Amino acid sequence: MFTGLIEEVGSISRLRQTGGGGMVITVGCEIIQGDLKTGDSVCIDGICLTVVRFSAHSIEAELSPETLKTSLFSIKTKGQRVNLERALTLNGRLGGHLVLGHVDAISQVKSIDSSEEFHRLGFSIAPEIKPYIVHKGSVALNGISLTVASVTNDEFQVAVIPHSFKNTNLADLKPGDKLHLETDIIARYVEGLLPHMDKPKLSSPIDLDFIRKHGFDH
Numbered sequence: 001m002f003t004g005l006i007e008e009v010g011s012i013s014r015l016r017q018t019g020g021g022g023m024v025i026t027v028g029c030e031i032i033q034g035d036l037k038t039g040d041s042v043c044i045d046g047i048c049l050t051v052v053r054f055s056a057h058s059i060e061a062e063l064s065p066e067t068l069k070t071s072l073f074s075i076k077t078k079g080q081r082v083n084l085e086r087a088l089t090l091n092g093r094l095g096g097h098l099v100l101g102h103v104d105a106i107s108q109v110k111s112i113d114s115s116e117e118f119h120r121l122g123f124s125i126a127p128e129i130k131p132y133i134v135h136k137g138s139v140a141l142n143g144i145s146l147t148v149a150s151v152t153n154d155e156f157q158v159a160v161i162p163h164s165f166k167n168t169n170l171a172d173l174k175p176g177d178k179l180h181l182e183t184d185i186i187a188r189y190v191e192g193l194l195p196h197m198d199k200p201k202l203s204s205p206i207d208l209d210f211i212r213k214h215g216f217d218h
Contacts, residue, residue, distance in 0.1 A: 004145020
């Protein structure tokens with residue numbers, strides 16, 4: 001699990017196909033190796049991946065055929081910049097929101113409006129995820145925790161401060177580019193609970209007669 005606060009922007013140095021349709025990605029980076037171990041989870045451009053090897057200046061992670069099918073890694077190229085974040089620790093601050101590193105949809109940049117240093121970016125909404133995009137709600141775009149500033153039928157916008165724009169790969173985007181979108185997991189759980197709200201609750205064997213019978217009425 002992650003927070004959506006990017007620790008470092010790395011650069012893809014190698015993409016190697018493996019047997020069975022998978023891939024190994026090598027990313028050049030410096031900062032996140034601090035307490036890294038083989039087997040740790042790292043969020044790379046919004047996708048939770050397992051580190052299989054690392055050195056002082058790079059990490060390697062494996063991508064399954066399923067991950068390649070549902071993400072943009074199959075079309076990424078050497079030299080592209082990617083957002084990196086280590087997994088959240090239980091004694092850390094949750095500065096963004098809970099990010100799982102699971103891609104819900106691929107979104108496309110519709111507009112980039114820059115006013116001095118501040119930026120307002122518009123993104124497409126796939127019909128199947130529209131119910132989860134709400135005004136002032138949270139989304140993760142390429143792993144970045146952002147707040148929804150406005151929503152229309154087929155587009156939502158986020159307002160980005162200069163720090164976030166400069167220290168993530170949002171600065172590399174142009175209209176038409178695609179990126180990974182993850183909706184807020186809380187909305188998913190609420191949706192899952194709603195069909196059960198009108199169902200009668202399970203009867204409990206504990207009532208006043210049960211309490212009195214077992215001597216707990218005083």
